[in-house]
Amino acid sequence: MYRHTEFDRGFLAARNAQFRAQVERRLNGSLSEDEFKPLRLMNGLYLQLHAYMLRVAIPYGTLSGAQMRALADIADRWDRGYGHFTTRQNIQFNWPRLIDVPDMLDALAEAGLHSVQTSGNTVRNVTSDHFAGAAADEIADPRPVAELIRQWSTDHPEFQFLARKFKIAVTGSARDRAATRINDLGLRIVTRNGEQGFEVSIGGGLGRTPMIGRVLREFLPRADLLPYLEAVLGVYNRLGRRDNKFKARIKITVHEHGLDHVRDLVERRFALTRAAFGGADQDRLERIAADFAPPALRRAPTGAFDRACRSDPVFRAWADTNLSAHRDPGHTIVTVSLKAHGATPGDASSGQMRLLADLAERYGHDELRISHEQNVILPHVHKSDLPALHAALRAHGLATANIGLISDIIACPGMDYCALATARSIPVAQQIATRFDELRLEHEIGPLKIRISGCINACGHHHVAHIGILGLERAGVETYQITLGGDGTETAMLGERTGPGFSAGDILAAIERLVMAYLDLRAERSETFLQTYRRLGPAPFREALYPEARADAA
Amino acid sequence: MKRPYSPKIVTASDLAVGDVIYQTAEDGWSRALPEAEILCDEAHAQLRLIEAERQQNRIVGAYLAEVAIGENGPEPVHFREDFRRAGPSNYFHGKQENPRQPRP
Ligand code: HEM
Ligand code: SF4
Numbered sequence: 230m231y232r233h234t235e236f237d238r239g240f241l242a243a244r245n246a247q248f249r250a251q252v253e254r255r256l257n258g259s260l261s262e263d264e265f266k267p268l269r270l271m272n273g274l275y276l277q278l279h280a281y282m283l284r285v286a287i288p289y290g291t292l293s294g295a296q297m298r299a300l301a302d303i304a305d306r307w308d309r310g311y312g313h314f315t316t317r318q319n320i321q322f323n324w325p326r327l328i329d330v331p332d333m334l335d336a337l338a339e340a341g342l343h344s345v346q347t348s349g350n351t352v353r354n355v356t357s358d359h360f361a362g363a364a365a366d367e368i369a370d371p372r373p374v375a376e377l378i379r380q381w382s383t384d385h386p387e388f389q390f391l392a393r394k395f396k397i398a399v400t401g402s403a404r405d406r407a408a409t410r411i412n413d414l415g416l417r418i419v420t421r422n423g424e425q426g427f428e429v430s431i432g433g434g435l436g437r438t439p440m441i442g443r444v445l446r447e448f449l450p451r452a453d454l455l456p457y458l459e460a461v462l463g464v465y466n467r468l469g470r471r472d473n474k475f476k477a478r479i480k481i482t483v484h485e486h487g488l489d490h491v492r493d494l495v496e497r498r499f500a501l502t503r504a505a506f507g508g509a510d511q512d513r514l515e516r517i518a519a520d521f522a523p524p525a526l527r528r529a530p531t532g533a534f535d536r537a538c539r540s541d542p543v544f545r546a547w548a549d550t551n552l553s554a555h556r557d558p559g560h561t562i563v564t565v566s567l568k569a570h571g572a573t574p575g576d577a578s579s580g581q582m583r584l585l586a587d588l589a590e591r592y593g594h595d596e597l598r599i600s601h602e603q604n605v606i607l608p609h610v611h612k613s614d615l616p617a618l619h620a621a622l623r624a625h626g627l628a629t630a631n632i633g634l635i636s637d638i639i640a641c642p643g644m645d646y647c648a649l650a651t652a653r654s655i656p657v658a659q660q661i662a663t664r665f666d667e668l669r670l671e672h673e674i675g676p677l678k679i680r681i682s683g684c685i686n687a688c689g690h691h692h693v694a695h696i697g698i699l700g701l702e703r704a705g706v707e708t709y710q711i712t713l714g715g716d717g718t719e720t721a722m723l724g725e726r727t728g729p730g731f732s733a734g735d736i737l738a739a740i741e742r743l744v745m746a747y748l749d750l751r752a753e754r755s756e757t758f759l760q761t762y763r764r765l766g767p768a769p770f771r772e773a774l775y776p777e778a779r780a781d782a783a
Numbered sequence: 784m785k786r787p788y789s790p791k792i793v794t795a796s797d798l799a800v801g802d803v804i805y806q807t808a809e810d811g812w813s814r815a816l817p818e819a820e821i822l823c824d825e826a827h828a829q830l831r832l833i834e835a836e837r838q839q840n841r842i843v844g845a846y847l848a849e850v851a852i853g854e855n856g857p858e859p860v861h862f863r864e865d866f867r868r869a870g871p872s873n874y875f876h877g878k879q880e881n882p883r884q885p886r887p
């Protein structure tokens with residue numbers, strides 16, 4: 230795993246000292262809020278409904294046990310004993326006091342963590358596949374490249390004041406678990422004639438104008454990455470609209486200027502940037518890659534795992550949903566669900582964080598990952614350790630067997646915390662998870678992604694959910710609009726709106742009607758909700774959602 | 784006829800802590816909505832907002848929020864203000880833990 234170098238430590242110390250002084254000047258009144266706001270946002274500090282909120286980057290979703298423990302300590306010392314993991318591989322603390330934030334940043338720096346560029350119109354935390362370095366279907370570990378981009382973009386003098394935020398995601402597998410197509414820029418490691426390179430897509434994004442990214446360059450040789458990114462951002466920095474915040478993202482730039490025109494400009498600029506890069510970046514990449522050397526996996530019999538599967542149905546159910554194929558057949562990737570039925574999606578208490586840190590050190594080569602689906606992953610666990618691991622998770626309420634199922638819901642903070650929200654998201658997620666658990670139906674229903682956002686900004690990825698829920702305000706009450714058929718993977722698609730929204734009191738029943746309709750409509754048990762929707766289209770699902778409309782028409 | 788002005792209060796966030804505060808008639812700030820000054824006249828409300836905004840080293844983001852007059856004084860009209868008064872619905876955190884905090 231990458232460890233902060235002398236350079237990183239020096240940079241963060243200087244930056245944190247600078248922010249400490251800025252906070253002091255804000256508190257004594259010499260900086261106004263208008264002056265201070267961009268400074269605090271550069272350091273991930275927001276002001277929310279009830280308190281400040283500090284957003285800390287978990288670069289490419291990777292944490293060591295010690296780092297997870299540091300986050301737990303920060304949660305206990307300066308917050309309310311928990312943290313919220315987000316769809317962009319960040320952790321958010323919901324209750325810090327401004328006067329404590331400089332100390333929090335120092336504590337983070339000691340653990341090799343920071344909140345730099347987790348907000349503001351800069352290149353944001355680079356996200357990646359949470360199974361990186363472990364997945365059976367991987368071409369190459371995307372994290373060295375993600376770390377290279379982090380180093381290049383952090384405090385990059387030309388790109389501190391872009392027209393708008395800029396989000397990059399990298400994956401090294403054909404299966405896209407990093408949502409590359411809904412990022413401003415997506416990188417997929419591909420091979421051509423035996424050579425590794427990137428497929429580059431741009432212009433993806435959700436929010437009020439959702440768009441799926443399009444391919445800008447089919448194949449970019451590996452060594453050309455940074456000069457090419459420098460060219461893309463340079464073009465965006467010039468063309469991106471600064472007159473209208475809602476038209477400032479690169480997706481709009483591409484839409485207004487056309488993909489071909491943007492490509493021409495990028496290629497022309499690339500000719501210059503490429504000549505200017507002397508290859509130092511490639512030496513750096515090599516050094517970074519050494520830090521991501523795969524762990525020494527052990528060879529051992531896996532009989533204990535097979536026996537537990539046969540004898541313990543609770544273990545078996547968990548193994549069926551929460552394990553994924555590792556490149557080594559003796560190992561597995563464990564996803565620990567942060568979606569216990571009725572709990573807040575993505576929240577972990579400090580106690581749970583410490584347990585996960587311990588388990589990672591004991592059974593998982595000291596590695597933890599945070600997924601954009603708001604769960605925690607132990608990427609390298611030997612199968613023979615699974616029964617003991619499961620028992621420990623179970624004792625701490627972390628053994629929920631629901632990965633990829635209806636209760637594995639992504640939900641943004643919504644109006645329980647967020648100052649921009651138009652409705653709550655968390656209670657809707659809690660109700661749906663609790664209800665389908667009571668019905669004992671979720672394993673029968675199978676893979677189904679429900680995602681909820683509390684406003685049009687779409688932080689909860691509702692546009693790319695199989696069932697998306699968007700919380701809005703209509704006539705002074707919370708109203709929930711449903712979209713169907715979205716997909717955030719390599720076959721990315723935006724969901725379609727079904728019709729009028731539902732009140733807070735009606736949304737649960739509406740989701741239940743929808744899911745029951747699917748169970749009736751599916752051709753066979755193995756046909757997933759998304760497959761059934763794609764086969765039949767929206768009509769039968771609309772009928773289930775709006776039975777009155779059908780009665781009126783009859 | 785001129786529409787009657789619906790009553791308002793001035794609310795903001797505390798600069799150092801970040802929690803929700805309400806302007807009182809004595810020119811201070813309270814963490815309890817019932818102690819907020821009720822503003823029934825538009826010109827006066829605007830003036831009080833300007834006076835609040837001047838307190839840059841004390842508060843952040845002052846604005847006028849509509850209230851209804853209930854038994855215990857001002858009550859939120861919009862559900863957003865109701866959440867600000869109480870705290871989040873997923874945990875018993877925020878103002879609901881201590882609904883009538885002493886004035887800061
Ligand atoms: C609570 C404070 C938050 C604020 C103020 C906030 C603000 C915003 C805004 C304004 C946008 C729209 C940007 C645009 O389209 O130009 C956005 C998009 C987004 N945010 Fe948040 N957000 C917050 C929390 C979160 C959380 C908790 C998550 C993850 C659960 C998240 C992940 C995202 C993602 C994935 C997008 C949409 C994708 C995109 O178009 O970039 N945000 N956010
Ligand atoms: S979608 Fe809206 S409500 Fe939810 S976190 Fe983003 S900005 Fe806040």
